[in-house]
Amino acid sequence: MNTKRIITFLLICVASLGLKATAATIDTATTHSASMNKDLKAVIIKPAGYSTAQKYPVIYLLHGFSGNYSDWIKKIPAITKLADTYHFIIVCPDGAFAGWYFDSPVNKEFRYETYVANELVSYVDKHYATIANRKGRAITGLSMGGHGALFLAFKHQDVFGAAGSMSGVVDIRQFADSYGIEALLGKYGEHPDVWEQHCVVSLIYLVKPNALALTFDCGYDDGMYSGNQELHEKLLERKIPHDYTVRPGSHSWEYWGNSVTYQALFFSRYFNGEK
Template identity: 65%
Template sequence: MNIFKKLLFITIVFFAAAVKVNAATVDTVLTHSAAMRKDIKAVVIKPADYSATKKYPVLYLLHGFSGNYSDWILKVPAITKLADQYHVIIACADGNFAGWYYDSPMNKDWQYETYVGTELVGYMDKHYSTIANRTGRAITGLSMGGHGAMYIGFKHQDTFGAVGSMSGVVDIRPFADAFGIEQVLGKYNEHPETWEKNSVINMIYLLKPNSLAITFDCGYDDFTFQVNVAFHDQLLMRKIPHDFTIRPGSHNWEYWSNSIVYQMLFFSRFFTNAK
């Protein structure tokens, strides 16, 4: 091997080692839900600088309707770079393909508010080096997961300090005949009070100004656009500070892969300012 080839070989080995050192770690873990009496998988992304001697904030990232815990890492693998860039652990939770992140009054096997809002958080704090209070926790998601993040965040303000939503179904009532919501809450015409009290747009009364750091966005061509604008208007009327962004785009992964970049910046600033 001549000198040039040796130098090239050394350079390649060094570069490969550097890439390995500076890459996030993606774990698929098996968590347990006592509420549902079963084990549930989650994806946990640790930043490259992860160390048991440091404490890290955690972003809980929720999937949409018909998805599962692996959606985000499979569809947007670049979220590993966001974990590295902002030194944040990302926990991709499972909310069942149509669980809507509720504790369902219709199906005791679907208790996903308790799972995500309490049991998964407990698992993360036990098994990872986390900032184990609301100053180090944020939750967001897309579509059904955007609804779930706001719903859980509003109801668990002692657990989460920041919430987000991407193309979120922040008002479920216009979608009474779609996306399996009636399997979770019952039919709207039979249980209207349940639908009313469990629709995020009707839960703003739970907030006080600055009690949560709030960010949400929606594409102009998204079918959830109108409910997101209405949600924004209600927050303004009640004088609840928040960030709301409208961008070109629709209800798809191209939009969400862009949206998560801006939301991660928002949450990173929250984590920094909350220290």
């Protein structure tokens, strides 16, 4: 009887070790932004079996308006399984309640373009075993984060090789009086040129065919649908390859939880040289 109990105990221990070995590790890192002179947190998910003996690609996953760095892991904890399945690192930055992921020409306390594209990328490459070049980096996000991901990728093609957007606010001019954008760019009627310089659909000229691997999607019942359709048509006009998907759904975590699984596959194919 004692022998059986010992064997059972050992089997349970081995099983427990096996579970730990196949589970992603979630870090909450405190990073410093010199440009904003403050510390910011980021969730960093390392895949199962993570080892400094090899290098991993990284997906930067941005939150939406009124959210923070912890949104994705709290709302869609299954993203850890995506890191395990495709063996990449996922980084969820903080873009503030309404930071919009650009450097505000009005308020110098909001420099989230510099933070994400330069400071955070440098931190992650220094502290984790990453493929530290554009071929090993992708960026995507939801809503405000979808805007941020494409904006950052368009402007920093030396940093990111692939980009996506889920229900992205790709035409911020539609919301000139909403979501805190005016506080960062000034009034649209007084500074239309500034708004153009920070609007994704107005920055397509920065992208040449095949310069970026692009994927974006939007629910048909989403208020962002018309802007995403416009972006798709403009990319077609310029003959810029991209994946664009319209699915049933609205501006919701249910939609984004489904969407991120398809985008993870797209980025995995990019990292493997299939895109």
